[in-house]
Amino acid sequence: MRVVVAGGHGKIALILERLLTRRGDTVAGLIRNPGHAGDLEAAGAEAIVLDLENSSVEAVAGHLQGADAVVFAAGAGPGSGAARKETVDRDAAILLADAAQAAGVPRYLMVSSMGADADAADGDDPVFTTYLRAKGAADDDVRGRPGLQATIVRPGMLTDDAGTGLVTIAESTGRGSIPRADVAAVLVAVLDTPETGGQTFELIGGDTPVDEAVAALSRGR
Incomplete structure (x- = not known):
């Protein structure tokens, strides 16, 4: 598989x-x-220097030729303002979907966020509200594309703790945290489970082995 x-x-x-x-x-x-x-x-990966905020669909698609899947794991990051939440968390995610379709890539995995909602209500932190709206808008756009098997993964609070291999996956899990290592393990399992295409789920730490939790998604379709 090329990812x-x-x-x-x-x-x-x-x-x-x-x-x-x-x-x-x-x-x-x-x-x-x-x-x-x-x-x-x-880490064993090829590095491709490309600024998604300043690239065309054609330029990105050129680097996606022959790929079996793309994963959007980019983000404007802590300390960035509202404008970059829109240009990275929303616009770059949509650009990647455009490029994936242009290059004939069948699978798209989105690392989103719990609470992502294009219509999120105003909160105490306007930048965070913009972030949730940007992520929600990107999720909606990618999920609604015919011919692109997209899976939207919405983890809870991310930690750098060692992975446990145990998670909770559901449409709504409630608040919780999860090690980044376990999120990555779930992404691998999702890549191996095409039946997860078209699904959106929340993800936190739990008691179910990763492979079993992801397999349950395909059985529930």
Whole structure:
């Protein structure tokens, strides 16, 4: 399997790249900063320097040729303002979907956020509200595309704790946290389960092994 990861230097992305390459998959990561290339190469992934905020559909699609799946794991990151929540968390995710369809890539995995909602109510933090709306709008756009098997993964609060391999997956899990390593493991399992295409689910730590929790999604269709 060839997988292209947008936001290839993110914490979840680097773990995902290691998991995939260790089992023999071919992985490329899209990064904006060429200084991060060494970290991707150490994870076994090809580094592709490409700024999704300033790229055309054609340019991105050129790097997706031959891919079996794309994963959107990019984000404007802490400390960024509302404008970049829109240009990265929304617009770049939509651009990646446009490019995937142009390149004939059948699968799209979105690392979204619990609470993502294009119509999220105003909150105490206007930047965070913009973030939830941007993620929700991107989820809606990607999920609604005919011919693109998209899976939207909405994790709870992310931690850098060691992965447990145990999760809770549901349409609504309630608030909770989850190690980034377990999110990456779920992404691998989702890639291996095409029946998860078209599904959106929340993800937190729990008591169910990752493979069993993802398999239950396909049985529930």
